[in-house]
Amino acid sequence: MDIISNLALGFSVALSPFTLGLAVIGCFLGTIIGALPGLGPSNGVAILIPITFTMGLDATSALVLMTAVYYGAMYGGRISSILLNIPGDEPALMTTLDGYPMAKQGRAGDALVLSGVASFVGALFATIGLILLAPFLARLAYQFGPAEYFALYLLAFCTLGGMASNNQAKAAMASCLGLAIAMIGVDDNSGLPRLTGGNLHLYDGIDFLVAIVGLFAVAEVFFFLEGHGRGSSIGVKLEKVRIPWADIVATKWTMLRASGVGFVAGVLPGAGASLGSFLAYMSEKSIAGEKGGFGTGVAKGVAAPEAGNNSAAGGALVPMLTLGVPGSGTTAVLLALLMTLNITPGPTLFTDRPEVVWGLIASLLIANVVLLLMNVPMVKIFVKILMVQPWILLPGVTMISFVGIYSLSGSYFDLLLMIGFGVLGYVLRKLDIPTVPVILGILLGGEMEGAIRNAMVLGNGDWTYLFSSPIAVGLWIAAIAGFVAPMFLRNILARPQAVED
Amino acid sequence: MASDRIFGLVMLFAAAGYIFAAQQAQSGFMSDPIGPRAFPTLIGVVAAICSLFMILRPDPDPDWPAFRTLLSIAFAVVVLIAYAYSLKPLGFIIPTMFAAGLLSYQLSERPLAAVLAGIGLALGLFILFKFVLDLGLVGISEKASPYVPFLQPMIDVVGSFFGWLGSLLPDFRPARAGDT
Structure with missing residues (x-):
């Protein structure tokens, strides 16, 4: 039994007091990050990466801490959805649809506990799926040469852009922007600088962490200023929290089905947790039919999106770890973490650094249990933290981002660049241009160019080499379909609007 | 449009x-076809x-904020740029007080709360980064410290307190990659 021995290895890494402590801290921080409106998982993980890096944690510890934050943020997103009707992060949007009405009926505590349990079921399902599917996919990935990798990267851009945006031209533009930024600096192949405009600061290229923190965290500051930090008062009462056993038992099949749907959505490159919660909610809504009362505050409507969201978050780790292609914005940020730690994700990760992979998986299982324990009895503490005023929170977050980036390089130039990316992120989001493809482009640009250049070397400059294997052709077809199909599906897949007061 | x-x-x-x-x-010198x-x-x-x-084929225009709001965003950008330039010459604490305080004022428009937020965040975050997370951060640079009477001794006191606290904890932290 390979899996058992691998898991034993993983738990031997994850159960050391230090790693365990990190997992607990990560879960706590993650739940707060997820719960605070405007500080989603991508933001939170992005801000914390430079700090973990500067603290000098080793690869496994850093990875355990950050994935605990990632899972925690997925749990935390539901808290503000239910209590404030503001999704703490994008995937939690679907939870507002039934969570907030349920809270207004005086059942806020029930909704929080039920969604916590649903999160646990979804995340557990996904972690088990990850254990079973990832080694298999890693073996398959050995078949991949440069031509296949190029097609795979293209697929990630096409599906991520296609799904995340309402306008294909804008999504493609965002990808190009990221790729173009990735080209700046010394060319790996020739060792000569290009596209630097003679600026010495740019010879090393633009650090992707600078771009990520700028586009996510600093841009968020400007959005906060625009909104004057509005809408942060809790409108519903939270009395004594009890465990609603009847609701949990009644929704057990909903949770499992939603977990399955979410996991599949998460594994698909570029789809991510938002699509997972969306599909889970919509499929349960159609199963329940008109009489199900979805949208009026029913238990199933709370359980389904939360299970789907957390399951998709776990599923998104599968392509990220096995192929090095992130399935969502936050996993793109986690990929940045791996690259900072000098770990190359991909099939070789499973054979060369099994302690990293299985230590990570074991700590995901541990983090999940910790999160359930934290989120059910201690939910009131997080509700208290939610009441932190924006005029303290926002400057704090800004200063933390600055210190993180500053302590990486100690250069004011990176800080200026980060502010520039913040302004860019604000303008892009205003114009409805998705920012995640920009990040993906900066992260994958070097690899993508390397893949196409190696493919051309192998094929002696013949362009048809890119389509020479069935896997490559399949990926190309999927990429084109993933880019074109959303144009036609957009009317069918229209997202329901959040409930208005 | x-x-x-x-x-x-x-x-x-x-x-x-x-x-x-x-x-x-x-x-x-390496030849590759493309x-x-x-x-x-x-x-x-x-x-x-x-x-x-x-x-x-442009999309409909987004809701751009009012001119006043755009102005306050522009002001925030200027504050952040000034912050970026001043971190190295002045150290962490003083620029952070001003930058955090100004950002806070933009959100709450209450001067006292903003001053308190600035001072509290600067000192609190400094303690967090310097002594709890152990990042190499300069609190007040040597050039600026003679002009700020009480901060440097306070930093020393807090630092020795956390050093004492750290010595009480069992050392289960694995060695760092760079430690020898």
Whole structure:
């Protein structure tokens, strides 16, 4: 039994007091990050990466801490959805649809506990799926040469852009922007600088962490200023929290089905947790039919999106770890973490650094249990933290981002660049241009160019080499379909609007 | 309409400039069939096509905030740029007080709360970064410290307190990669 021995290895890494402590801290921080409106998982993980890096944690510890934050943020997103009707992060949007009405009926505590349990079921399902599917996919990935990798990267851009945006031209533009930024600096192949405009600061290229923190965290500051930090008062009462056993038992099949749907959505490159919660909610809504009362505050409507969201978050780790292609914005940020730690994700990760992979998986299982324990009895503490005023929170977050980036390089130039990316992120989001493809482009640009250049070397400059294997052709077809199909599906897949007061 | 068109036009020029700049890249000694120019050029061309789409088929305009709000965002950008320049020469604490306080004031518009937020965040975050997370951060640079009477001794006291606290904890932290 390979899996058992691998898991034993993983738990031997994850159960050391230090790693365990990190997992607990990560879960706590993650739940707060997820719960605070405007500080989603991508933001939170992005801000914390430079700090973990500067603290000098080793690869496994850093990875355990950050994935605990990632899972925690997925749990935390539901808290503000239910209590404030503001999704703490994008995937939690679907939870507002039934969570907030349920809270207004005086059942806020029930909704929080039920969604916590649903999160646990979804995340557990996904972690088990990850254990079973990832080694298999890693073996398959050995078949991949440069031509296949190029097609795979293209697929990630096409599906991520296609799904995340309402306008294909804008999504493609965002990808190009990221790729173009990735080209700046010394060319790996020739060792000569290009596209630097003679600026010495740019010879090393633009650090992707600078771009990520700028586009996510600093841009968020400007959005906060625009909104004057509005809408942060809790409108519903939270009395004594009890465990609603009847609701949990009644929704057990909903949770499992939603977990399955979410996991599949998460594994698909570029789809991510938002699509997972969306599909889970919509499929349960159609199963329940008109009489199900979805949208009026029913238990199933709370359980389904939360299970789907957390399951998709776990599923998104599968392509990220096995192929090095992130399935969502936050996993793109986690990929940045791996690259900072000098770990190359991909099939070789499973054979060369099994302690990293299985230590990570074991700590995901541990983090999940910790999160359930934290989120059910201690939910009131997080509700208290939610009441932190924006005029303290926002400057704090800004200063933390600055210190993180500053302590990486100690250069004011990176800080200026980060502010520039913040302004860019604000303008892009205003114009409805998705920012995640920009990040993906900066992260994958070097690899993508390397893949196409190696493919051309192998094929002696013949362009048809890119389509020479069935896997490559399949990926190309999927990429084109993933880019074109959303144009036609957009009317069918229209997202329901959040409930208005 | 206009926003998309303007942005598309800007990106079109940027793409043209990028394609031009990419042609300046020199080939290395290693020969590979497509060289360092082809991929950036391809990106530039795709970006230019997308820009044309944005110009020809723009989406409806977003809700741009009122001029006053844009002004306050611009002010925040200026504050952050000043903060970026001043971190190294002045150390962490003093610029953070001002930057955090100003940002806080922009959100709450209550002067006292903003002053308290600035001071509290600067000191609290400094303690967190310097003594709990152990990041190499300069609190007040040597050039600035004679002008700020009480902060440096306070930092020393807090530092020795955390050193004492740290000595009480069992040392289960694994050795760092760089430790010898």
